[in-house]
Amino acid sequence: MESQFFYAILCLTLHSYLNKVRLLADDGLTGDHDAYQVLMKMLDGYDTRVRPNYTGKPTVVSLDYSILSFGHIEEADMVFPSDLFFRQRWNDYRLRHNMSRSLVLMTGTKNVPDIIWVPDTVFINSVDAKIHDVTVHNNKLDIEPNGNVFWGTRITVQGSCRLDLRSYPMDTQYCSTLVESYAYTDDHLQYKWHSHPGITLLDIEMPQFSLEGFQTREHIIPYTAGNYSVLNATFKIQRRVGNAILRIYVPTISIVCVSWVSLWIDKDSTSARTALCITTLLTISTIWGAINATFSGVSYIKAVDLFILVSFFFVFSTLVEYVIVLNVSARKKGIKRENSLASPRRDVPAKTTITDRSSKNYTFETSEIFMAKESGSHIHLRRKAACSTKEKERSTFSISKLQRPAISNIDKLARVALPLGYLMFNIYYWVTFLGSSKLKSFPR
Numbered sequence: 001m002e003s004q005f006f007y008a009i010l011c012l013t014l015h016s017y018l019n020k021v022r023l024l025a026d027d028g029l030t031g032d033h034d035a036y037q038v039l040m041k042m043l044d045g046y047d048t049r050v051r052p053n054y055t056g057k058p059t060v061v062s063l064d065y066s067i068l069s070f071g072h073i074e075e076a077d078m079v080f081p082s083d084l085f086f087r088q089r090w091n092d093y094r095l096r097h098n099m100s101r102s103l104v105l106m107t108g109t110k111n112v113p114d115i116i117w118v119p120d121t122v123f124i125n126s127v128d129a130k131i132h133d134v135t136v137h138n139n140k141l142d143i144e145p146n147g148n149v150f151w152g153t154r155i156t157v158q159g160s161c162r163l164d165l166r167s168y169p170m171d172t173q174y175c176s177t178l179v180e181s182y183a184y185t186d187d188h189l190q191y192k193w194h195s196h197p198g199i200t201l202l203d204i205e206m207p208q209f210s211l212e213g214f215q216t217r218e219h220i221i222p223y224t225a226g227n228y229s230v231l232n233a234t235f236k237i238q239r240r241v242g243n244a245i246l247r248i249y250v251p252t253i254s255i256v257c258v259s260w261v262s263l264w265i266d267k268d269s270t271s272a273r274t275a276l277c278i279t280t281l282l283t284i285s286t287i288w289g290a291i292n293a294t295f296s297g298v299s300y301i302k303a304v305d306l307f308i309l310v311s312f313f314f315v316f317s318t319l320v321e322y323v324i325v326l327n328v329s330a331r332k333k334g335i336k337r338e339n340s341l342a343s344p345r346r347d348v349p350a351k352t353t354i355t356d357r358s359s360k361n362y363t364f365e366t367s368e369i370f371m372a373k374e375s376g377s378h379i380h381l382r383r384k385a386a387c388s389t390k391e392k393e394r395s396t397f398s399i400s401k402l403q404r405p406a407i408s409n410i411d412k413l414a415r416v417a418l419p420l421g422y423l424m425f426n427i428y429y430w431v432t433f434l435g436s437s438k439l440k441s442f443p444r
Contacts, residue, residue, distance in 0.1 A: 046116070061121070125160050127159065185227055216231070267411065
């Protein structure tokens with residue numbers, strides 16, 4: 001009986017131990033130990049400075065990335081910022097293991113190049129770049145049993161972009177990202193897109209631009225050190241003209257129209273017409289200076305410069321037109337004055353010269369004055385009535401002159417010519433630049 005009792009106790013103890021082992025295996029404690037052993041064995045004698053299969057065929061790196069957002073494109077600095085998930089894949093036979101699943105490693109505060117060999121991929125046209133490290137370095141490293149390595153990270157790249165601002169603000173820009181190895185030529189490292197087209201666009205929204213499309217290519221670029229494999233991604237972005245219409249074109253057109261108000265002001269109101277023209281000229285100059293302050297010192301004329309320059313010319317033409325009106329009016333007044341001085345005056349009394357026998361001249365007054373002296377009171381009354389009549393006519397003429405201001409023929413012509421010319425220029429301007437921006441294609 002005792003032997004059976006001890007046998008039963010031993011069976012229960014063994015069964016309990018086996019259950020604990022099974023529970024530990026289910027919890028992954030033994031799996032963690034196996035993964036640690038595999039990692040230590042895999043990295044034993046591993047050199048991160050030497051690429052896999054160094055003396056054999058070049059290592060092929062397949063690459064793709066997802067774009068989270070595009071930043072604000074700075075016209076003055078000509079940079080093209082982008083935030084993206086960057087992924088690379090290659091095979092390293094030294095990292096093969098016998099686990100049934102991929103080995104996922106967390107780098108923590110370390111970098112992946114500190115653990116295994118990675119391709120020295122760079123954005124060759126970047127001005128600044130960084131890897132996100134909140135709360136740890138944003139890296140995902142997977143190693144498959146056959147040695148395939150997947151490395152994904154989140155980076156922000158500010159790439160340089162040569163902006164062509166000749167058609168600003170109706171311009172279309174082509175900004176590229178160039179990915180290549182910094183040290184390895186195409187004999188050691190070759191890049192290719194993981195899939196076509198190799199780029200995934202997430203919810204892309206830019207305040208001033210709209211993404212019209214993109215194009216990816218694979219090519220070889222020769223340098224002094226040798227030929228390098230390069231992946232090129234070109235993005236076509238078109239500027240949204242709505243902001244410029246509200247900020248530039250509407251105020252400028254309104255100022256030009258305000259300057260034409262002087263054409264309906266009396267030509268004798270010199271201060272009003274001159275002040276209005278000069279004020280509009282200064283306002284356009286201020287707008288022009290504020291626009292060019294946001295750009296770098298480009299050496300060519302932009303479309304907005306052409307528009308403001310022509311608008312400035314039309315406002316200046318209004319001022320020149322008024323100067324011409326003043327000169328023509330002054331000349332007409334001078335001609336009338338000369339004609340009035342050249343004609344004989346009727347109110348000047350005629351004089352008669354009588355020569356006597358002794359050759360002495362005697363001047364006598366005309367018969368009219370003689371009669372006036374004879375009947376002075378009667379003639380005085382008649383002249384007083386005539387003067388009052390002339391004063392009434394002059395007052396009536398001055399009142400009618402105030403009610404009907406003098407309109408120059410040049411003003412009448414300018415009221416039609418200036419608005420019509422400005423309208424024709426606007427039609428030509430918008431048709432030319434809006435049409436040319438839509439016909440551009442990807443550069444080769």
